[in-house]
Amino acid sequence: MLKNSTIKPGHRRARSRGGWLRATTLTALTAGVALASTAHADVDAGATLPGEQSGNVTIAAPMRSSVLRTQATKVQWISHQDCIDNIQLTFNPVVTTLATGKALVAFVSNTVDDCKQNSTRNDPTRCHHLPVVSGTESQGSPLVTFKAQDLTELMNVANCGDDVADAGTANATAPLSLKIYFMVAPPAEDLVAGNPNINFAIFSDSGIDLWGPPPPTGLMVASGDEALQITFTDGANEASDRLGYYIYVDDGTGKADGGASMTTTTGGATSTGAGVTTGVGAGGSTASSSSTATAGGAGGASSTSTTGVGGNGGASTSSSSASSASSTSSVAATSGGATTTTGSATPSAGVTSGGNTDACNPSTVVGTCTAASLSLVPGATPSDVSLDAVQTGNVGQVSSLKNGKGYVVAMAAYDDVGNIGKLSALACGAPAPVDSILRVYKCDGGLTETGCGFCSMGGDRGGSFGALVSAGLVVAGFAARRTRRHRAARASRGAR
Amino acid sequence: MKPVLRASLASLAVASLLLLAAPARAQATHVSDTDWRRLDRSDSLGKSASSQNFTFELRFGQYFPEIDDKPGLTKDKGGFLPYKAVFGHDDKNNARSNDQFYFGLELDYLPFRIPYLGALGPGLGWGYTHTSSAANTSGTTNVSATSTAFTIFPMHLSAVLRLDELMRRTGFPVVPYAKIGLGLGIWTGSPVPTDFSGTGATWGMHYAAGGMLALNFLDPRASARLDETSGVNHAYIFGEFMRANLNGLGSTPTFYLGSTSWVAGLAVDL
Numbered sequence: 001m002l003k004n005s006t007i008k009p010g011h012r013r014a015r016s017r018g019g020w021l022r023a024t025t026l027t028a029l030t031a032g033v034a035l036a037s038t039a040h041a042d043v044d045a046g047a048t049l050p051g052e053q054s055g056n057v058t059i060a061a062p063m064r065s066s067v068l069r070t071q072a073t074k075v076q077w078i079s080h081q082d083c084i085d086n087i088q089l090t091f092n093p094v095v096t097t098l099a100t101g102k103a104l105v106a107f108v109s110n111t112v113d114d115c116k117q118n119s120t121r122n123d124p125t126r127c128h129h130l131p132v133v134s135g136t137e138s139q140g141s142p143l144v145t146f147k148a149q150d151l152t153e154l155m156n157v158a159n160c161g162d163d164v165a166d167a168g169t170a171n172a173t174a175p176l177s178l179k180i181y182f183m184v185a186p187p188a189e190d191l192v193a194g195n196p197n198i199n200f201a202i203f204s205d206s207g208i209d210l211w212g213p214p215p216p217t218g219l220m221v222a223s224g225d226e227a228l229q230i231t232f233t234d235g236a237n238e239a240s241d242r243l244g245y246y247i248y249v250d251d252g253t254g255k256a257d258g259g260a261s262m263t264t265t266t267g268g269a270t271s272t273g274a275g276v277t278t279g280v281g282a283g284g285s286t287a288s289s290s291s292t293a294t295a296g297g298a299g300g301a302s303s304t305s306t307t308g309v310g311g312n313g314g315a316s317t318s319s320s321s322a323s324s325a326s327s328t329s330s331v332a333a334t335s336g337g338a339t340t341t342t343g344s345a346t347p348s349a350g351v352t353s354g355g356n357t358d359a360c361n362p363s364t365v366v367g368t369c370t371a372a373s374l375s376l377v378p379g380a381t382p383s384d385v386s387l388d389a390v391q392t393g394n395v396g397q398v399s400s401l402k403n404g405k406g407y408v409v410a411m412a413a414y415d416d417v418g419n420i421g422k423l424s425a426l427a428c429g430a431p432a433p434v435d436s437i438l439r440v441y442k443c444d445g446g447l448t449e450t451g452c453g454f455c456s457m458g459g460d461r462g463g464s465f466g467a468l469v470s471a472g473l474v475v476a477g478f479a480a481r482r483t484r485r486h487r488a489a490r491a492s493r494g495a496r
Numbered sequence: 497m498k499p500v501l502r503a504s505l506a507s508l509a510v511a512s513l514l515l516l517a518a519p520a521r522a523q524a525t526h527v528s529d530t531d532w533r534r535l536d537r538s539d540s541l542g543k544s545a546s547s548q549n550f551t552f553e554l555r556f557g558q559y560f561p562e563i564d565d566k567p568g569l570t571k572d573k574g575g576f577l578p579y580k581a582v583f584g585h586d587d588k589n590n591a592r593s594n595d596q597f598y599f600g601l602e603l604d605y606l607p608f609r610i611p612y613l614g615a616l617g618p619g620l621g622w623g624y625t626h627t628s629s630a631a632n633t634s635g636t637t638n639v640s641a642t643s644t645a646f647t648i649f650p651m652h653l654s655a656v657l658r659l660d661e662l663m664r665r666t667g668f669p670v671v672p673y674a675k676i677g678l679g680l681g682i683w684t685g686s687p688v689p690t691d692f693s694g695t696g697a698t699w700g701m702h703y704a705a706g707g708m709l710a711l712n713f714l715d716p717r718a719s720a721r722l723d724e725t726s727g728v729n730h731a732y733i734f735g736e737f738m739r740a741n742l743n744g745l746g747s748t749p750t751f752y753l754g755s756t757s758w759v760a761g762l763a764v765d766l
Contacts, residue, residue: 222640222641223633223640223641224640224641224642225631225640225642225687226687227641227642228641229641360634397641432633432634432640433633433634433689434631434632434633434634434640434642434644434687435581435582435631435632435633435634435644436582436631436642436644436685436686436687436688436689437578437579437582437583437644437645437646437685438644438685438686438687438688438689438692438694439634439689439692440572440578440581440582441563441569441578441579441751442689442691442692443578444569444570444571444572444577444578444581445568445569445570446563446566446568446569446578446750446751447692447750
């Protein structure tokens with residue numbers, strides 16, 4: 001019987017990176033074979049998963065060897081970072097009565113090619129055969145592990161998609177849904193309902209999405225009190241998988257006040273930089289998932305800026321330990337008055353910061369920012385999430401900044417798999433003190449007690465307390481008088 | 497016909513008409529809808545109605561903070577005192593009034609009855625008024641991305657006199673009242689400069705006078721049932737002139753928080 005949505009999830013859940021699942025690629029861990037009754041006990045009979053099932057093969061949701069990335073909602077999909085980390089997906093197909101000499105085989109295909117069709121199944125360009133286990137057991141529930149990079153390469157995407165020329169743009173952001181088939185010795189015929197030889201299960205809630213959505217456009221930064229407000233226009237989102245935007249802020253040192261630490265990388269295995277429009281070199285390759293990253297690539301040929309910027313270090317599990325050969329330099333702040341709202345960045349000499357920001361009559365200096373001296377590089381892909389995110393609307397805010405200090409702002413979109421797209425064009429601004437009521441009141445002479453709001457409660461004459469006590473005495477007096485009169489009236493009635 | 501006879505016949509005719517009219521009215525009205533009880537039953541009400549010791553008010557009105565009235569304040573470059581300068585414009589720098597919506601609650605305990613006058617007792621009131629506006633970047637007329645806000649909680653503990661004897665004795669549904677007592681305003685402002693407290697308080701005096709219109713006459717039976725089931729003796733709408741003179745009571749407060757305003761609302765006797 002062929003039916004939809006009958007695959008049941010198991011109880012096991014993903015383990016953190018480096019957990020107990022370290023199986024070889026496409027190798028069945030037959031040591032984990034257990035009796036079918038035991039395997040069935042692991043199945044949550046109440047729930048269903050997307051897919052199909054027929055015969056004596058059932059499949060539960062796979063387990064991930066790595067925890068999900070922040071904000072990701074597609075649990076079993078492979079993101080760019082998953083591919084870089086080469087995470088593992090481990091399935092636990094349950095086969096009852098696996099006959100001697102029969103083998104459990106696996107295929108992976110996109111959602112267009114149907115591996116149930118014999119001709120498609122035998123086309124290695126459409127259905128990728130994954131030999132899993134040769135059956136010697138009459139029953140079994142092997143653990144079958146796939147590695148992310150193998151899956152992506154089988155789907156003809158090498159180097160986790162970093163070699164794609166337009167990776168991260170609107171042309172290359174479409175996610176690829178996958179179907180993973182588990183079959184018991186499929187006959188050389190189409191697998192159709194009613195065929196007693198049909199034993200298979202399909203898991204169809206997985207896929208590959210290696211590119212984040214394109215960045216927003218038209219960033220405008222408005223200054224606030226110790227804050228910046230960013231308005232923007234949504235970028236293209238053909239895949240409709242964008243969940244929101246991260247805001248990255250750089251004060252010229254690569255680390256923003258109140259925001260996440262900022263490192264960007266173009267990743268990839270190349271050691272020499274391929275210049276992007278702003279002269280960004282590709283990052284050095286990352287040897288492994290450890291924190292050791294190679295030096296960044298050479299500066300790319302820039303078409304718009306005067307100097308190319310060397311690529312940052314390769315992706316690292318710890319952004320703070322990634323070494324970088326970037327030519328990024330810190331920015332010297334210049335003194336000046338309070339800075340005000342600025343629009344989109346026009347690359348110039350550096351970040352301008354203001355001084356004397358808390359005076360009642362600050363002078364006004366317009367902050368400027370530059371692309372060439374910062375760790376924020378338009379078109380580069382951030383290696384880490386930001387604490388400042390926008391999920392709805394087209395206005396974001398970054399707070400806990402310093403007034404009078406220049407900041408460069410960029411944004412990147414993220415999708416439901418956890419991919420972060422490329423950085424937008426830069427914009428800059430400087431938080432500045434505002435004419436709040438308390439500040440204006442103070443500057444206009446209203447502050448008389450060094451800002452102590454409750455000082456007046458005691459009063460220099462104590463009048464308030466006196467009035468309060470007087471009012472209390474009046475009320476108490478009325479009450480006492482009324483009580484006495486009531487007692488006297490009752491006494492007189494009793495006397496009569 | 498003699499004038500005396502003519503007058504007698506006329507009187508007889510009028511009396512006959514009245515006698516005829518009364519049964520007709522009685523026939524036109526269904527028996528179950530009749531209400532033979534007196535409308536004014538203040539004497540019996542005093543015995544059969546539930547006790548009446550509390551009054552609860554829901555209050556709504558405008559509030560005009562007198563922050564700019566504090567002596568010593570200087571005007572800004574635009575010629576405005578601080579509160580007007582900050583809150584006297586909208587988010588697009590258009591001029592607007594700086595009056596604020598006011599909401600309040602008040603509970604009066606009136607255990608003392610003054611013969612032929614009314615009830616007297618303490619009343620505790622709490623209010624809330626808030627305003628906010630986009631703040632300009634300092635030293636400019638550019639609207640910034642930061643809002644500034646100011647909130648006042650005007651409160652008072654007052655002696656309340658409600659002159660309800662007229663209503664109790666005649667059924668005339670108007671109750672004048674007056675309040676006088678000690679006021680207290682708690683304020684909060686934001687954002688807070690580094691050398692300034694973001695909250696504080698100012699003492700003062702509180703005065704109010706107003707009138708309440710009892711709504712029981714609209715449906716006496718429903719009012720009686722309400723009293724029996726919930727203890728609510730009367731429901732009122734009221735209007736009140738309120739003067740909150742929150743200027744520190746001789747001390748030097750950070751803010752003058754008072755206002756002179758009209759307040760309206762709903763009240764119930766419990």
